[in-house]
Amino acid sequence: MPPRLKRALGRLLSAIGLVVAALLIAAPAAHAAVGDPADDGLWWGAELDWGADGPDGYADRLGETPAMYSIRLAYPLDERARQDWMRAATSASAQGAVLVLSMEPGIKLNDLTADDADTFNEMLERVHRDYGTHQLVRFAPEMNGSWEEWGQQPREFVRAFETVADAVHDGDSDAEMVWAPSYGAGYPFERADGRLEDLTATDRRLLDTDGDGLLTEADDPYGPYFPDPDAVDRVGLTMFYFGKGEAGAAAGRDVPLQANEAPEPGEVAERFAERWGYTVPQSESFYDRFVVGEDRPLLLDTGALYDPSLPGDSELAVKQGWWEQVLAEAASRPRLNAITWLETVRREAEAGANEVDWRVTASSELAAALRTDLDAADVRWGPITQVITPQQGSASTVQVRQGNNEMNWITGSAAVLAVAYLISGIVGRLRPAWRYPDDSATRDLRIDMVRGFVIIVVVVTHIEVLSPYSLASLNVIGAITGAELFVLLSGIVLGMVFPAAIRRGGEWAAAVGAWARARKQYLVALAVILLVFILSFVPFIDATPVTTFTDRGTGADGEATTGRVYDLYPNADRLLDYPPPWYAVRQFLLLEMGPWPFNIMGLFVVLSLAYPAIMWLIKRRMWWLVLAASWGLYAVHVFVPDFAPLPSQFNAVFPLLAWQVLFTHGLVIGYYRRQIIAALTSRPGKILVGVFVVTYAGFLVYLWAGDRFGFTPTPFPADLYGMLYDSGYQRIDLHWGRLIDLPLVLVSSYAVLTVAWKPIDKIMGWLWIPLGQASLYVFIVHVFFVLAVANIPGLDRESFWQGTLIHTAVIAIILVMVKRKFLFSVIPR
Numbered sequence: 020m021p022p023r024l025k026r027a028l029g030r031l032l033s034a035i036g037l038v039v040a041a042l043l044i045a046a047p048a049a050h051a052a053v054g055d056p057a058d059d060g061l062w063w064g065a066e067l068d069w070g071a072d073g074p075d076g077y078a079d080r081l082g083e084t085p086a087m088y089s090i091r092l093a094y095p096l097d098e099r100a101r102q103d104w105m106r107a108a109t110s111a112s113a114q115g116a117v118l119v120l121s122m123e124p125g126i127k128l129n130d131l132t133a134d135d136a137d138t139f140n141e142m143l144e145r146v147h148r149d150y151g152t153h154q155l156v157r158f159a160p161e162m163n164g165s166w167e168e169w170g171q172q173p174r175e176f177v178r179a180f181e182t183v184a185d186a187v188h189d190g191d192s193d194a195e196m197v198w199a200p201s202y203g204a205g206y207p208f209e210r211a212d213g214r215l216e217d218l219t220a221t222d223r224r225l226l227d228t229d230g231d232g233l234l235t236e237a238d239d240p241y242g243p244y245f246p247d248p249d250a251v252d253r254v255g256l257t258m259f260y261f262g263k264g265e266a267g268a269a270a271g272r273d274v275p276l277q278a279n280e281a282p283e284p285g286e287v288a289e290r291f292a293e294r295w296g297y298t299v300p301q302s303e304s305f306y307d308r309f310v311v312g313e314d315r316p317l318l319l320d321t322g323a324l325y326d327p328s329l330p331g332d333s334e335l336a337v338k339q340g341w342w343e344q345v346l347a348e349a350a351s352r353p354r355l356n357a358i359t360w361l362e363t364v365r366r367e368a369e370a371g372a373n374e375v376d377w378r379v380t381a382s383s384e385l386a387a388a389l390r391t392d393l394d395a396a397d398v399r400w401g402p403i404t405q406v407i408t409p410q411q412g413s414a415s416t417v418q419v420r421q422g423n424n425e426m427n428w429i430t431g432s433a434a435v436l437a438v439a440y441l442i443s444g445i446v447g448r449l450r451p452a453w454r455y456p457d458d459s460a461t462r463d464l465r466i467d468m469v470r471g472f473v474i475i476v477v478v479v480t481h482i483e484v485l486s487p488y489s490l491a492s493l494n495v496i497g498a499i500t501g502a503e504l505f506v507l508l509s510g511i512v513l514g515m516v517f518p519a520a521i522r523r524g525g526e527w528a529a530a531v532g533a534w535a536r537a538r539k540q541y542l543v544a545l546a547v548i549l550l551v552f553i554l555s556f557v558p559f560i561d562a563t564p565v566t567t568f569t570d571r572g573t574g575a576d577g578e579a580t581t582g583r584v585y586d587l588y589p590n591a592d593r594l595l596d597y598p599p600p601w602y603a604v605r606q607f608l609l610l611e612m613g614p615w616p617f618n619i620m621g622l623f624v625v626l627s628l629a630y631p632a633i634m635w636l637i638k639r640r641m642w643w644l645v646l647a648a649s650w651g652l653y654a655v656h657v658f659v660p661d662f663a664p665l666p667s668q669f670n671a672v673f674p675l676l677a678w679q680v681l682f683t684h685g686l687v688i689g690y691y692r693r694q695i696i697a698a699l700t701s702r703p704g705k706i707l708v709g710v711f712v713v714t715y716a717g718f719l720v721y722l723w724a725g726d727r728f729g730f731t732p733t734p735f736p737a738d739l740y741g742m743l744y745d746s747g748y749q750r751i752d753l754h755w756g757r758l759i760d761l762p763l764v765l766v767s768s769y770a771v772l773t774v775a776w777k778p779i780d781k782i783m784g785w786l787w788i789p790l791g792q793a794s795l796y797v798f799i800v801h802v803f804f805v806l807a808v809a810n811i812p813g814l815d816r817e818s819f820w821q822g823t824l825i826h827t828a829v830i831a832i833i834l835v836m837v838k839r840k841f842l843f844s845v846i847p848r
Contacts, residue, residue: 060399061349061356062086062117065380066320068363069103074110075590077362079602080380082390084401087117087155089320089359094122094158095135096142104142109586112150115402119197119318119359121157122183124168128159128175136186143192149584151405154194155318155357158183161201161257162244165208166368171218173225173243184250197318199255203240203305204296237299245309254315256305258290259361260323260341261369276370278331282323287344291352310354317354321345322361324375338379339388346396407585426744430719433760436767437716441709443767447774455776463515463692464788465772468779470508471791475830476501478801481616482808482829484822502619502673503681503753503761505794509623510685515692517634526638530631537627539847540795544620547802548613552591554806564809565614565802566591587668588612610667617802621669623795626682633686642687649683652676653753660752677753681761699766708766715763786834793837796848800836804829 064087065077078084090107093100104120111118122139124131146152158180164170184196207226218226228239245251262280289295293304310317323341325334342360349355361377380386447454455465476492480501483489513533520529555562568585591612593603606612610621636645655662656676663670688695698704725732726740747756772779780788790797808814808825815821836842 063398064359065362066359075602076600080386084114086401086403089119091121093125108146112152112407115404115406117153117403119155121160128179131179136183140186140190143194144190147192150407153404155197157197157199160199163200177246180246181250195252197253197255198251201257206240207234254309255318257320279329281332281336281340287348316356318357320359322377326375430723433716433719437712439771440712440767443770443774453775453777455773467791468787470794471787473505474794474797481805484816484825485819486822486826488826506681507685510682511689514686514689533631541624551614565806568615614802616805618669618672621667622673637690649680653680789837793848796846
């Protein structure tokens, strides 16, 4: 390639890289906040079409986080309702939004039982316990309407409502029961879908409130359906604008919708005064009777339809004309403190079965106008309750022991490694024939050996069954390192091989090859995410063991979050839409979703993109600048721990600004491996390393002894050991203790492998070396083994023999795959 063309191409690729980096960094990072649902303020929310939309999409279009979302669910609960509820709860809790549950009876009211209510309450309690979600229960809403299967059955409705209310109020969910009829003009709605002929004699007497023997508009549209006041925490009212335009046509499907008409001025006020659409004057308004009279807050369910196939007023005129009147009434009626707007497209009987649009965020013009008016109305934006994000779910996958228990393992392991290092000096003198045959080859099998051991620990740890392997990985090695050593060793290997790549094709070719490898890693990461998502639709495969994560109560939040289920595939269902919304595509492309055993892959992708630039500096002896910049980024993380340059899933578990320090140091160590080994194996180097190893291990053992035997480890405070884990050994943030552990582990293991290579290679080299040389491959494929084991029917994870069999079989199968180079051309190694 001509030099001029090469330089031009290089500048083009660099510009593209900068643009991509800017887009990634500009992507919104997660944040958390907590509100109080009892605070004053007007809540605004949306009733979504959850099959085609979600909270992230709505908030993205609106440009703000609403206070609540509404969903319609079947009652009694079936499996579909449970799944929809959990999906809505996880999505709403990610924004700290209140969840409005419109529970729609799917069987006759008189067939509903107290057991149904208890089962429903158990689910309420679970969602509240796991996500801190505040929930409003609209049980059998619009019960005064003839269009609902549960409508106009006052006696059975009251019984069913009170049964559910008793269960909810006796429980611990803190949910509110909402009694929510439909606006009464046009009652008893014979024109709509009359079912008056099905009334029992008792119900007919209850509904005939004026005692004239007839059911007419003179009868009370609300009172017969009102339960015991103690069963009602909040009242609701459904008040939609169907665009009929005149007061006498407020309800009824036989009145055709001929044109889109903006609401008349004062219509909403007239409705609240109980005057709009009535032919018989009402003695008192709904608001005065049930909101003021019963001293209850009001939840208004509203919306305005627009038929794009009809002439007339514009969509903005119709919908803004309605929401402005609604907000004006909220300003003058302080107990109207929650509004949900119907945000969907559907066929509407009131519009002659035409498909109409209720949405107010579908176009940027509508969304901007709504946002402006909502800001002017001083609505309270979210979050309202605790925010539980997918990033927190990812962070929860780091399940560790706490305090002294963890420190005991760290101290014991440090002591063992220190002793092993000291013994290695003796073994090296007594058995020189065992030494590693260092022939200056590009590949260092000692590093491959360690990588192989580490990747087996990863596989065993993620396949959560009881076996000798899991006891060793969790209770001994896992207490010191794991992912840290994996990242560091990856950097060392890449630092070692870069000079060879330059010799083969030049520096530019080496950089292009490195970027090609990063691209391949990224594409494989997307493929794994998609494959697991596709497998979730296979009837006999349960993908939730990897697409969700259930908190064990041993993470950073302790037992307070035990049992909480996190969804690690936020908005993945939206990828099936056509076209898929950008927010879902963005989350997919930025690796904001994925199986939890796979989340570190995003870190490797980002670090691999930076690899050629870092090596360019190292090759020019500017390693000092690389390390200075690396520690600068680490300092940013220390002082601003909530700053996340990327919203990717990995950043919650492996914060980029902290974990890059391992990779960059690995690159420097790998590139200058010969010089570093020569310095450390010189007499002064051996003395310094020996002093470091013994001093560090001795320091931990000394503190442990003081804690164990009850003496003050002078000159240190007596309680230092008890505080040590939280102050120095947190894994996610790579505290100082973890950073000191790494050279201890690396130096000690490298020394032992150097002097005792031949016996160790003979015993374990056949397994650890090939797996270590293909460690990234093993890491990628192990995700599917985690999923496969989770789907073994009847598996007892606490069975020692079953766990041993499974771990042995998985390691053996992966070894065979590596030996036969299965899909090596597709999956990076």
